[in-house]
Amino acid sequence: MNLIIFGGLLGVLMMFAGILLKDKRQVSMVALLLMVALAVLNAWEMNHGPVFHVNTADMLATSRFNLLLNEIMLGACVIYFLLSGRDIEKVGNYVAEYYALIFFIFTGVGIATSYTNLLMLFLGIEIISIPLYILTGADKRNLKSVEAALKYFLMGSFSTGIMLMGIALIYGAGGSFLLSKFNLQFTPISYNLVGGLLLILVSMAFKVSAVPFHFWTPDVYDGAPTVFTSFMATIVKVAAFVAFIKLFEGSYGIIQEKWQLVISIIIALTLLIGNITAVFQQSVKRMLAYSSIAQAGFMLFALFAFNFWAREGIVLYAAAYSLATIGMFAVLARMEDFSFEGFNGFAKKEPVVAFAATIFLLSLAGIPITAGFFSKYYMVASALAGGGKYLWLLVLAMLCASVSVYYYFRVIQAMYFKTGDAVAHAVTPAFKYLLVAVAALVIILGVMPQALLQYLYF
Amino acid sequence: MILVSFIFLPLIAALISFGIKQESVAKTVSLLASLAVLGIVAYELTLPAGSSALQYSRIWLGSINSNFSLLLDGPAKITTLLTAVSFVVIFLATWKNSYADVNQYYGLMLLTMSGLMGVFLASDALLFYFFWELALVPVYFLCSKWGGEKRIPVTFKFFIYTFVGSVLMLIGIIYLYNKTPDQSFAWKSFKAVVLINKEQLYFFWFFFVAFAIKMPIFPFHTWQPDTYETAPTSTTMVLSGIMVKMGLFAVIRWLLPVFPEMSSKMGNIVVVLSIIGIIYASLIAIRQDNIKRLIAYSSIAHIGLMNAALFLHNGYAYNGALLQFFNHGINIIGLWIVVDIIEQQTGIRKMSELGGLAHQAPRLAIMLVVVALANIALPLTNAFVGEFLMFTGLFQYNVWYAVVAGISIILAAVYTLGMIQKVLYGEKNERFAVKDLMPLQSLALLLIVAMIFIAGVFPKPMLELGQAGVKAISAVVMK
Numbered sequence: 039m040n041l042i043i044f045g046g047l048l049g050v051l052m053m054f055a056g057i058l059l060k061d062k063r064q065v066s067m068v069a070l071l072l073m074v075a076l077a078v079l080n081a082w083e084m085n086h087g088p089v090f091h092v093n094t095a096d097m098l099a100t101s102r103f104n105l106l107l108n109e110i111m112l113g114a115c116v117i118y119f120l121l122s123g124r125d126i127e128k129v130g131n132y133v134a135e136y137y138a139l140i141f142f143i144f145t146g147v148g149i150a151t152s153y154t155n156l157l158m159l160f161l162g163i164e165i166i167s168i169p170l171y172i173l174t175g176a177d178k179r180n181l182k183s184v185e186a187a188l189k190y191f192l193m194g195s196f197s198t199g200i201m202l203m204g205i206a207l208i209y210g211a212g213g214s215f216l217l218s219k220f221n222l223q224f225t226p227i228s229y230n231l232v233g234g235l236l237l238i239l240v241s242m243a244f245k246v247s248a249v250p251f252h253f254w255t256p257d258v259y260d261g262a263p264t265v266f267t268s269f270m271a272t273i274v275k276v277a278a279f280v281a282f283i284k285l286f287e288g289s290y291g292i293i294q295e296k297w298q299l300v301i302s303i304i305i306a307l308t309l310l311i312g313n314i315t316a317v318f319q320q321s322v323k324r325m326l327a328y329s330s331i332a333q334a335g336f337m338l339f340a341l342f343a344f345n346f347w348a349r350e351g352i353v354l355y356a357a358a359y360s361l362a363t364i365g366m367f368a369v370l371a372r373m374e375d376f377s378f379e380g381f382n383g384f385a386k387k388e389p390v391v392a393f394a395a396t397i398f399l400l401s402l403a404g405i406p407i408t409a410g411f412f413s414k415y416y417m418v419a420s421a422l423a424g425g426g427k428y429l430w431l432l433v434l435a436m437l438c439a440s441v442s443v444y445y446y447f448r449v450i451q452a453m454y455f456k457t458g459d460a461v462a463h464a465v466t467p468a469f470k471y472l473l474v475a476v477a478a479l480v481i482i483l484g485v486m487p488q489a490l491l492q493y494l495y496f
Numbered sequence: 497m498i499l500v501s502f503i504f505l506p507l508i509a510a511l512i513s514f515g516i517k518q519e520s521v522a523k524t525v526s527l528l529a530s531l532a533v534l535g536i537v538a539y540e541l542t543l544p545a546g547s548s549a550l551q552y553s554r555i556w557l558g559s560i561n562s563n564f565s566l567l568l569d570g571p572a573k574i575t576t577l578l579t580a581v582s583f584v585v586i587f588l589a590t591w592k593n594s595y596a597d598v599n600q601y602y603g604l605m606l607l608t609m610s611g612l613m614g615v616f617l618a619s620d621a622l623l624f625y626f627f628w629e630l631a632l633v634p635v636y637f638l639c640s641k642w643g644g645e646k647r648i649p650v651t652f653k654f655f656i657y658t659f660v661g662s663v664l665m666l667i668g669i670i671y672l673y674n675k676t677p678d679q680s681f682a683w684k685s686f687k688a689v690v691l692i693n694k695e696q697l698y699f700f701w702f703f704f705v706a707f708a709i710k711m712p713i714f715p716f717h718t719w720q721p722d723t724y725e726t727a728p729t730s731t732t733m734v735l736s737g738i739m740v741k742m743g744l745f746a747v748i749r750w751l752l753p754v755f756p757e758m759s760s761k762m763g764n765i766v767v768v769l770s771i772i773g774i775i776y777a778s779l780i781a782i783r784q785d786n787i788k789r790l791i792a793y794s795s796i797a798h799i800g801l802m803n804a805a806l807f808l809h810n811g812y813a814y815n816g817a818l819l820q821f822f823n824h825g826i827n828i829i830g831l832w833i834v835v836d837i838i839e840q841q842t843g844i845r846k847m848s849e850l851g852g853l854a855h856q857a858p859r860l861a862i863m864l865v866v867v868a869l870a871n872i873a874l875p876l877t878n879a880f881v882g883e884f885l886m887f888t889g890l891f892q893y894n895v896w897y898a899v900v901a902g903i904s905i906i907l908a909a910v911y912t913l914g915m916i917q918k919v920l921y922g923e924k925n926e927r928f929a930v931k932d933l934m935p936l937q938s939l940a941l942l943l944i945v946a947m948i949f950i951a952g953v954f955p956k957p958m959l960e961l962g963q964a965g966v967k968a969i970s971a972v973v974m975k
Binding site for chain 1: 557559633640647648652659660663664666670671674698
């Protein structure tokens with residue numbers, strides 16, 4: 039609840055800061071401080087309850103699960119501000135506005151992760167999406183950025199429309215927007231209901247860029263300014279996943295059989311297309327865009343089996359994936375050349391940065407001792423906990439994970455084993471230390487995932 | 497508590513080594529660390545069975561019931577001893593070699609050692625998997641950065657090959673975890689798992705393929721000769737001497753006790769595959785001109801025999817295989833040391849271009865002959881005892897298998913003696929001069945030769961080390 043109220047308030051504050059402060063650096067500092075404050079407020083809610091008690095009329099309800107995920111997103115955003123603040127300043131003149139939009143997105147995140155009413159879901163997803171359209175086109179002199187924004191906006195509008203139609207059908211079936219009312223255990227299954235659920239499934243799959251609704255992702259991620267790609271690919275995607283999980287959690291028990299069939303097809307396609315297409319990319323930025331599709335495939339396992347493993351897994355996955363991707367994008371944003379060759383010989387020039395980037399890539403590939411291993415592990419375990427019925431899916435997922443090693447390691451090879459002179463801008467000592475700290479965090483989570491997961495319970 | 501130092505001592509030394517700039521200090525730190533580990537291992541070996549220092553357990557991931565638990569049983573004693581001895585010998589023998597970024601090289605070597613120790617000690621399936629993958633990562637960097645030409649694609653093939661194998665094993669581990677009576681990753685619980693026939697069939701192969709790729713067994717061996725050839729030689733020593741034992745060791749700890757029925761049902765297929773590999777690799781070895789590839793193929797043949805021995809369900813064969821774990825490691829490291837010395841001085845790997853080394857470097861020649869004879873398993877050398885026991889087991893299992901596999905002894909003599917002839921004798925190539933062994937190299941090779949003869953004449957201590965392990969396996973498998 040704190041996130042919704044204060045996210046909006048601090049966003050407005052941020053806009054005023056833009057009027058008062060002329061120096062971009064100061065704006066960044068203010069944004070960082072406010073984001074830390076937001077994270078603290080959310081942590082406060084986890085331990086002590088919300089600051090303001092608002093009667094939400096059963097529209098919103100927070101749980102430990104979503105608060106923890108909010109906290110992960112906020113923490114990731116603090117790290118993101120620290121690592122990429124300078125890049126945000128470089129995008130254009132309206133720095134304060136960019137920050138304000140990010141705060142507004144967090145308001146949307148707050149709603150989308152705690153809704154109990156389909157209207158709130160719609161509201162949350164829209165509040166997340168509209169600022170994103172603007173951020174994608176923030177670099178307005180760059181045609182690619184503008185194209186990406188338009189593409190994203192058009193496609194996003196369609197998905198919004200589909201979601202609304204789905205909600206309308208569900209309302210038609212049960213006469214209510216409440217999640218608890220269309221919980222299939224009490225509602226008779228009708229064409230309206232199933233149709234509605236399928237339409238919502240489609241629009242949510244669009245938001246998490248699951249195949250076959252992924253076509254916007256590579257273009258938008260590639261076209262958007264690199265800093266905002268990083269934000270979109272991590273924090274926003276996690277938020278969409280939490281909303282997705284919440285939507286189907288209640289109905290799962292009844293439709294399990296059919297649901298698993300549908301979702302397993304989506305997972306298989308997402309993994310296959312995401313991974314195989316990533317192999318053929320020549321630009322690291324585009325590779326990371328496809329890799330984010332591939333990673334979404336693994337995160338979808340949380341929707342495959344709603345069990346203990348899935349809950350812990352998505353928490354871990356959100357943290358591992360966000361940290362590694364934000365770190366990797368922060369490194370990428372410093373590079374002159376985004377192609378694989380652009381990284382040639384990088385380790386000689388910037389050994390510390392290259393080391394941290396290696397840890398991030400290992401984590402994305404799911405190698406033990408990094409957080410990525412346990413996050414993938416939990417996902418596989420969640421699907422296996424129900425028995426070996428979908429063994430083919432797991433074998434496929436694991437083979438896809440091996441494929442992903444191929445393209446992540448290409449960057450490592452370029453950095454360490456090939457000769458060349460990679461050019462990187464503005465690598466300050468502070469940036470290096472931060473990057474190493476994030477890498478250390480990835481390793482700590484990889485050895486002691488319990489350090490994070492315990493917050494789910496206490 | 498002492499067991500933990502097997503893993504953490506090299507790990508800490510590795511971290512120290514990364515921070516050191518001077519070459520000699522990095523080398524000294526590595527050597528001291530490996531010596532210290534060897535000392536601790538030797539101390540552990542003197543402890544009586546059942547001593548509390550042979551086990552260690554601590555909660556690691558409480559909520560999913562995975563513990564940081566280590567166990568030093570018979571097979572583990574042999575493999576950890578091999579690891580500790582090998583690293584000391586490798587560091588001694590390659591003391592004079594110079595590498596770019598030497599501190600990183602040694603740091604990665606120590607990390608590998610740490611990972612290997614973890615694999616051999618882990619008695620928790622998740623922990624085992626963790627180390628299994630972890631041991632691979634430093635090797636990837638070692639081979640890709642310091643290897644010969646074509647190192648990047650070759651190492652990459654090796655990495656992805658083994659990675660594919662191990663992720664399938666991960667599925668198996670999780671599946672078995674769900675089937676354990678107490679939802680735990682402990683080795684004991686895994687042994688108590690009851691599976692229906694079909695499950696056993698699937699997961700036996702999931703596990704076995706992971707191990708077979710690591711060993712490697714025909715037809716999963718294609719990564720091996722290329723990798724051995726391009727990797728820096730001291731890394732090849734680790735790969736061929738110790739890392740292949742990961743696969744064999746894993747069969748003993750994680751395959752035979754967990755799938756006893758399926759192991760005996762599938763035993764025949766595995767043995768046949770191994771024998772095909774033995775003959776196939778021996779035949780290819782004869783045709784090799786590149787000395788490194790020759791040793792690589794000869795290693796496939798030896799490993800094939802050991803793997804076959806593990807599936808014979810025969811006490812002699814187990815004993816021989818465990819003995820050979822150690823001996824094969826020592827012998828092949830000896831061969832690589834000689835090859836490394838020749839290559840460092842001449843830059844040549846082709847046997848057709850070498851020749852007449854016996855005149856220039858008589859001491860080197862003697863060492864090479866001894867190690868090579870041990871490679872053929874001549875009586876008095878260590879490998880004889882092990883191979884004799886394994887062939888006894890094979891003979892009792894199926895006479896014809898023993899006959900076919902026995903041909904490999906002759907083939908081994910053909911290619912090994914051929915190698916000696918071409919490298920040491922014959923016409924001398926005038927383009928280079930080879931200096932004889934330097935003191936540290938002599939020391940390393942003398943150690944190896946001493947181990948070859950001692951283990952060849954008096955194998956009892958080593959046999960006793962493995963004995964407890966053999967009994968334990970036999971009790972489960974040969975019901």
